[in-house]
Amino acid sequence: MKTYNKSCCCSVNKNKSIYDIEVMAQGNKPVKLKEYKGKVLLIVNTASKCGFTPQYADLEALNKRYAERGLVILDFPCNQFGGQSPESDEETTKFCQLNYDTTFPQFKKLEVNGANESPLYTYLKAQKGFAGFDQSHPITPKLEQILSEVDPDYASKADIKWNFTKFLVDREGKVVERFEPMTDMATVAKAIEALL
Numbered sequence: 001m002k003t004y005n006k007s008c009c010c011s012v013n014k015n016k017s018i019y020d021i022e023v024m025a026q027g028n029k030p031v032k033l034k035e036y037k038g039k040v041l042l043i044v045n046t047a048s049k050c051g052f053t054p055q056y057a058d059l060e061a062l063n064k065r066y067a068e069r070g071l072v073i074l075d076f077p078c079n080q081f082g083g084q085s086p087e088s089d090e091e092t093t094k095f096c097q098l099n100y101d102t103t104f105p106q107f108k109k110l111e112v113n114g115a116n117e118s119p120l121y122t123y124l125k126a127q128k129g130f131a132g133f134d135q136s137h138p139i140t141p142k143l144e145q146i147l148s149e150v151d152p153d154y155a156s157k158a159d160i161k162w163n164f165t166k167f168l169v170d171r172e173g174k175v176v177e178r179f180e181p182m183t184d185m186a187t188v189a190k191a192i193e194a195l196l
Helices: 006-010 054-067 088-098 119-125 140-150 185-195
Strands: 022-025 029-032 041-045 069-076 165-168 176-177
Touching: 006 069, 041 054, 041 119, 041 185, 054 069, 054 088, 054 185, 069 088, 165 185, 176 185
Parallel strands: 041 069
Antiparallel strands: 022 029, 041 165, 165 176
8 A cells, every 4th residue: 555645735735626626537538626616525435346345335325315406426446455446447337337326427547645646635635634433333443453554653644544435525615524434324424414
């Protein structure tokens, strides 16, 4: 796993808007996030072969429940955590649609940490750093052990720790919440509701 350079976060202009950022859709089509201005965004780094992959079903349920009220889920596959998203972009989309009936936007695979991280994730991490895992989740001790073996100071860094980390962005473009993968999806839904 790549380590995160703290200075990267600090170099981000706090006055910059998320709407100034451009990401890549599948097929290398550039998408400016200002296209989503006025929407509530849930931005997620995903993987197809992770223990958290069934969260795709929860995400699609949120999409069906709240899309008409202004929620947009933005799915960014990432292969940085245990190589758990090895497929091509097209194969990942096919997998998600066949297994979880996903209909929300899925973008080109990207990196969320390190020298090649997406500017989107540099921005998101600068806005909401890591605040710890849900200690009641059964997988938390195992993941904490894995992370501490790689980097004993992992908890003090803002980097993304694993697949299915979620950032919630309000209609004005402010990053209001960061949810680690273990956060109960009911908690995520409640936070979304408050912004709709």
